[in-house]
Amino acid sequence: VKGFVTLVGAGPGDPDLLTVKAVGALAEADLVLYDALVDPAILGLAPRARRFFVGKRRGRHAMPQEAIHQWLVRAARAGERVVRLKAGDPFVFGRGGEEVLALEAAGVAHEVIPGISSAIAGPGAIGVPVTHRGVSSGFLVLSAVPDEGWRSVLPALSKAKLTVVVLMGLDRREVITSTLIGAGWSGEHPTAIVAGAHTARAFGWIGALHALAGVAVPADLPGLLVLGEVVRLGRANVVSLLDEAAIGIGGAA
Numbered sequence: 001v002k003g004f005v006t007l008v009g010a011g012p013g014d015p016d017l018l019t020v021k022a023v024g025a026l027a028e029a030d031l032v033l034y035d036a037l038v039d040p041a042i043l044g045l046a047p048r049a050r051r052f053f054v055g056k057r058r059g060r061h062a063m064p065q066e067a068i069h070q071w072l073v074r075a076a077r078a079g080e081r082v083v084r085l086k087a088g089d090p091f092v093f094g095r096g097g098e099e100v101l102a103l104e105a106a107g108v109a110h111e112v113i114p115g116i117s118s119a120i121a122g123p124g125a126i127g128v129p130v131t132h133r134g135v136s137s138g139f140l141v142l143s144a145v146p147d148e149g150w151r152s153v154l155p156a157l158s159k160a161k162l163t164v165v166v167l168m169g170l171d172r173r174e175v176i177t178s179t180l181i182g183a184g185w186s187g188e189h190p191t192a193i194v195a196g197a198h199t200a201r202a203f204g205w206i207g208a209l210h211a212l213a214g215v216a217v218p219a220d221l222p223g224l225l226v227l228g229e230v231v232r233l234g235r236a237n238v239v240s241l242l243d244e245a246a247i248g249i250g251g252a253a
C-alpha cells in the first residue's frame with residue numbers, strides 16, 4: 001500500500017454538509033488527525049481509523065504545526081492513508097497551505113478535498129447572501145487575529161459596496177467597532193453575528209455596528225461577523241431590521 005495524505009474540509013458543522021468525496025476519504029482512512037470544531041459524528045465516518053485531536057482548545061496549547069507536518073509525513077511513509085480533517089475549507093484560515101508545502105517538500109503524495117467554508121455558509125445560515133446584485137459586488141474574508149491584518153484594510157473600506165466577513169473576531173468586537181467608527185464608518189452600518197452556524201445550537205443576531213459589542217453570544221460557539229448592506233436581506237427582516245433584536249436560528253439558541 002502506498003501512503004497518502006488527504007486534507008479534508010469538514011464544512012461548518014452539520015455532517016450532512018460534507019462532500020461525497022470527503023465521506024469516501026474518511027471511510028478508507030487508517031489515521032485521522034482532526035482539528036477543533038469538527039463534529040464527533042464526522043469522526044464516526046472513519047470507523048477503521050485511529051483518530052487524534054491535534055487542534056487548539058481554549059486555554060491549551062495546540063500541537064506545534066511542525067509536529068503535525070512530521071506526523072503526516074511519517075504516517076504516509078509507513079504506508080498509511082491519512083486524513084487531515086479541518087473545519088470548513090482547509091485553505092481558509094486552516095493552515096492547509098502550510099501542510100501542502102510540507103508534504104510537497106517531503107515528496108509525499110497528497111490531495112486536498114475542499115469543504116464548505118463558514119465564511120460563506122455562516123452568513124447564509126441567517127439568510128444573508130455574501131453578494132447580491134446591486135447591493136454588494138464582492139466579499140472580503142478577514143481574520144480578526146492578528147490585529148495588523150484587518151486594521152490595515154478594514155477602515156479604508158467604509159464606502160465600498162463590499163461585504164466583509166470577519167472570522168475569529170467574536171472577542172475582538174469592541175476594538176473592531178471602535179476602530180471602524182473612529183475611521184468614519186456609520187454606527188448604523190448593518191452588522192450581523194452568526195455563531196455555531198449549521199449546528200444544532202446556531203445563533204444569529206442582526207443589528208447596527210454600534211450595538212455589536214454589547215450582544216450576548218453563547219461563549220462556547222465559534223462565530224463570525226458580517227458587515228455590509230447584504231445583512232439587510234437576512235432572516236431578521238421578518239423580525240425587524242436594525243433594531244438590535246437577537247434572533248435564534250435553528251435549535252435552541
Ligand SMILES: C[S@@+](CC[C@H](N)C(=O)[O-])C[C@H]1O[C@@H](n2cnc3c(N)ncnc32)[C@H](O)[C@@H]1O
Pocket residue numbers: 011012013037086087088089090091092093094116117118119122166167168169194195196197198199222223224
Ligand atoms: C481557524 S478558523 C477556520 C475556518 C474554516 N477553515 C472555514 O473555512 O470555515 C475558525 C473560525 O471559523 C469560524 N467558524 C467556523 N465554524 C463556524 C460556524 N459553524 N459558525 C460560525 N463561524 C464558524 C469562526 O470565526 C472561527 O473562529
